Amino acid sequence: MKLRAVAIFMLCLLGIGLIGAMQPVRKRTAKNHKTAHDKRVYLVHADELRYNQYQNGDAQVLTGHVHFRHVGANLYCDSANFFQQTNSFEAFGHVRMVQGDTLSLTSDYAYYDGNEQIAQARYNVVLKHRKTTLYTDSLDYDRMYSFGNFFEGGKLVDNGSTLTSDWGEYHTDSKMAMFYYDVRLRNKKFYLTTDSLFYDTRLSRAHIVGPSNITSGSSHIYSEDGYYNTKTEMSELFGRSVMKDKGRSLVGDSVYYDSKNGLSHAYSNVVYVDSVNKNKMTGDYCEYNEETGYAMTTKRAVAIDYSQRDSLYMHADTFKVFTFNINTDSVYRKIHAYNKVRAYRVDVQAVCDSLVYNSQDSCMTMYRDPIVWNNGQQLFGEEIRAYMKDSTIDHVHVVGQAFSVEQLADSVHFNQVSSKEMMALFNKGEVYETNATGNVLIVYYPMDDSDSTLIGLNYTETPKLRMFLEKRKMKKIWMEKPTGVLYPMTQIPPSKYFLPGYAWFDYIRPLNRDDIFNWRGKKEGQELKEQVRRTAPASVKKAEGGPK
Incomplete structure (x- = not known):
């Protein structure tokens, strides 16, 4: 009985202890x-x-x-x-x-x-x-500092975007996520891969902090430092980031890209490359619209055509590229260059105030005091149209006050032709035929075939001229009703050495590809004064079938 009483007493004490522990x-x-x-x-x-x-x-x-x-x-x-x-x-x-x-x-x-x-x-x-969800198998969440740390793979879903990585953190106070190792960010419009990424869920904004690749449709971005907003689809890229789209690429110290509208803006040391057409543009500012094919570059802007063995370098204050019939078989482009255009290639150099290149007819039109040099040949006039064939110059049409000057080997005498219009035909970069029409004036120095000495000066006037050349020497010439005089070298009148309007612009000519940045205009008084072309009387137009 005593043992039973002790057991009951002990059970009561234990019960009191448990009740006390709960209270x-x-x-x-x-x-x-x-x-x-x-x-x-x-x-x-x-x-x-x-x-x-x-x-x-x-x-x-x-x-x-x-x-x-x-x-x-x-x-x-x-x-x-x-x-x-x-x-x-x-x-x-x-x-x-x-x-x-x-x-x-x-x-x-x-x-x-x-x-x-x-x-x-x-x-x-x-x-x-809130609207952000993180999935993982191992998470340490620190409530004091408001952040979670996952280390065996995790997936974060935010605003239609999915982020995965091997290890990372999520801060609930700042709403910032840090992802490391095999990071992948995906939504309906793009796919990003990197090794390190910071993501702001408040702004749906990803911060790239390492080698990263972003793919969106046909466009691709490589960056090691930048931001991407998954909501607005805006990119801010730094550190020479590279954008590529259908054979075109854009590089700059900083690039801003709106993938929703296909707009890009690049700043400082910008390089735009069109590998399809083998040309590129450089400058300190460039913009590109992948939807319309429009591109523009300025601030030390340079356009480079490298489709041939020797690249053509062209500088202007501003270049603009317009694309027509984009995404069709009949696509073509127009390139506008304006204000102080200078171009250099080993065999051809040019200077003008502005130009337009149309890929539809492969024609480059130069305006306002244009000058073109080919070896020892110089052409200038009111307007020059250069036509290309297979990316090489095919023929040049000079309109208005056309003037051709050829410097001879002695660098003292010059063959000259002036007319209203002039056409020069090229083969493998050299002139082989020249046509001139309208008030044609000629100063030409015939040479002795045996020792190449000058025989005299031939001054000729004719309505039309057609000259054939071989290895830059005249082979055959045709003129319509010419009148002229051959002066022996010792009897040349001083007034016949140079035709009216003659000028040799060697001080303007670009010397190398770096010289295209050094603008040198014509000396005062040597600028062409554009001649106003008078229209035919109404009665003549009517007789010729023109507008009434």
């Missing part, structure tokens, strides 16, 4: 609402509580609808081991942490340290913060 939880729960600095973990509810020091050590074993509260967060699970002395617990099954109405964390298992306010969630982890 402080209720008191701390009530106190948590009054004290902001209370960091104790409170057990709000469990269907069943068991305590066995020999089996579970200091853990209170909780099962059934377990609910904890800690510093503004509610934590739920199917069962838990509660370590009251260390202010921590292990949670099993349907683990869920809720903080306010903006953040929730779910997993299959979690360990929560109330002193450090760190939740170590494992297996099928889902962190939801």
